[in-house]
Amino acid sequence: MTNGNAWDADELVRAARLARDLRAQVGADARIFAARAPGRVNLIGEHTDYSSLPVLPVAIDRATIIVAAANMSGELFVRNADPAWPARTFRIERHIPPFETGDWANYVKAAVQGLIDHFAARGASVSQFRGGAAIVDGRVPVAAGLSSSAALTIAAALSFMALNSLTLPPLEAAQMAARSEWYVGTRAGGMDQAASLLGRRDHALFIEFDPLRVRPVKMPPEAAIVVADSLEVADKSGRVRSEYNRRVVECSLAARILGHALGFDNARILGDIVRSAGRIDAASLERTLAENSPAELATDLNDAARILGGDRETLARDLLGEGPHRIILDARPLKVPARARHVLGESERVLRAVDALEAGRLDELGLLMNASHASLATDFECSTARLDALVEAARRGGALGARLTGAGFGGSIVALCRADDAARVIAQIDRDYYAKLDRQTQHARAVLHAGPGADVIELAAA
Numbered sequence: 088m089t090n091g092n093a094w095d096a097d098e099l100v101r102a103a104r105l106a107r108d109l110r111a112q113v114g115a116d117a118r119i120f121a122a123r124a125p126g127r128v129n130l131i132g133e134h135t136d137y138s139s140l141p142v143l144p145v146a147i148d149r150a151t152i153i154v155a156a157a158n159m160s161g162e163l164f165v166r167n168a169d170p171a172w173p174a175r176t177f178r179i180e181r182h183i184p185p186f187e188t189g190d191w192a193n194y195v196k197a198a199v200q201g202l203i204d205h206f207a208a209r210g211a212s213v214s215q216f217r218g219g220a221a222i223v224d225g226r227v228p229v230a231a232g233l234s235s236s237a238a239l240t241i242a243a244a245l246s247f248m249a250l251n252s253l254t255l256p257p258l259e260a261a262q263m264a265a266r267s268e269w270y271v272g273t274r275a276g277g278m279d280q281a282a283s284l285l286g287r288r289d290h291a292l293f294i295e296f297d298p299l300r301v302r303p304v305k306m307p308p309e310a311a312i313v314v315a316d317s318l319e320v321a322d323k324s325g326r327v328r329s330e331y332n333r334r335v336v337e338c339s340l341a342a343r344i345l346g347h348a349l350g351f352d353n354a355r356i357l358g359d360i361v362r363s364a365g366r367i368d369a370a371s372l373e374r375t376l377a378e379n380s381p382a383e384l385a386t387d388l389n390d391a392a393r394i395l396g397g398d399r400e401t402l403a404r405d406l407l408g409e410g411p412h413r414i415i416l417d418a419r420p421l422k423v424p425a426r427a428r429h430v431l432g433e434s435e436r437v438l439r440a441v442d443a444l445e446a447g448r449l450d451e452l453g454l455l456m457n458a459s460h461a462s463l464a465t466d467f468e469c470s471t472a473r474l475d476a477l478v479e480a481a482r483r484g485g486a487l488g489a490r491l492t493g494a495g496f497g498g499s500i501v502a503l504c505r506a507d508d509a510a511r512v513i514a515q516i517d518r519d520y521y522a523k524l525d526r527q528t529q530h531a532r533a534v535l536h537a538g539p540g541a542d543v544i545e546l547a548a549a
């Protein structure tokens with residue numbers, strides 16, 4: 088429990104209002120906890136986290152808040168301040184079955200399941216966990232690449248820990264939560280959870296994985312971050328999830344083929360290759376991969392098994408998983424060298440971006456962001472015509488650099504500009520992009536600030 092420094096005045100008002108509502112349900116004497124967890128915008132380092140390669144996000148000043156009170160029902164009852172999301176109840180048990188695909192409360196279940204797994208591995212019994220009642224108030228735009236899902240998951244994890252008088256150091260909590268999206272079927276890396284937990288006001292976060300390390304990097308005061316939502320929904324429960332998981336498979340195949348060629352036999356992700364090689368050196372790894380893999384591999388994995396000299400069934404099981412979350416690949420060929428070219432080049436760009444930001448070289452950071460977008464569009468094929476149009480509008484408006492942020496396939500862009508130019512960038516985006524859509528759009532774009540990480544407090548009795 089903290090002194091609440093991470094909370095801004097508006098968030099405290101929101102929490103107090105939710106707590107009044109909750110008290111009406113749980114009684115005046117109940118202890119009420121409030122957790123806040125921010126979304127994030129990634130400055131650079133896209134589609135690198137699940138290869139355990141570095142990223143440079145900021146936690147944003149938009150957070151999900153949960154207020155919660157414990158009870159002895161053995162169940163968690165969660166309702167959402169937004170009536171569009173129906174209330175849900177579930178039992179606290181060793182293995183919590185998910186709600187239907189796409190249900191918002193699966194992110195709450197993911198958090199609770201992650202904590203039960205974590206503490207059970209350290210000897211806790213599931214009967215020790217208390218349930219409770221909670222209200223969720225999310226203010227991170229959904230399906231916009233700003234990680235509303237991590238904000239919800241982390242707020243739920245902190246609330247559930249508070250209900251059960253549990254604590255974890257932030258780095259350990261981030262490590263514990265890193266795989267939480269696997270529960271809903273996305274093979275995501277750990278960037279979002281780490282950014283939400285470890286955010287620092289006015290700082291970007293240089294995050295490395297295996298082991299998780301975070302170095303805050305000061306945002307120069309003359310820099311501004313503009314985020315604009317394409318309003319093209321990147322819904323993680325459908326097509327976007329299968330595209331995302333396909334990229335995870337392609338990147339893992341790249342690592343295995345490189346590992347086979349270089350004698351790093353246990354390599355499973357590109358981060359393993361970089362760690363074994365001692366540095367990134369994208370150009371030389373790309374050459375080795377091009378010599379050992381055709382541009383396209385058959386989706387039945389026969390080509391890949393031949394290159395790796397192993398059994399196709401075992402490879403399929405390792406790569407795609409088993410059970411309900413087994414990844415189903417459609418018939419399009421796998422583009423292994425192109426995907427790896429993006430990930431390795433992007434990882435080098437992250438390191439250069441950290442240097443540029445630390446030295447206040449914003450022009451250089453902008454150029455790296457532009458290069459990132461080009462690579463995401465051509466090699467990673469996760470941009471869309473709308474995201475490209477937004478990126479171009481931002482650059483025309485004077486942004487130093489702009490790129491899609493998050494998984495892509497819709498969602499938002501992030502643009503870096505000088506603070507004095509932010510209004511001009513937004514005006515240009517409005518003219519070139521939003522004016523052509525028949526929608527209310529003033530909430531679709533904003534200047535976002537690097538805010539503090541997640542936090543939980545106990546609210547005083549009314």
Ligand code: NG1
Nearest residue numbers: 133134232233234268275276493494
């Ligand atoms: P978004 O699209 O913001 O949810 C996703 C992953 C991240 C990362 C980025 C791409 C989820 C929940 N998160 O972010 O871990 O891989 O794509 O860099 O899927």
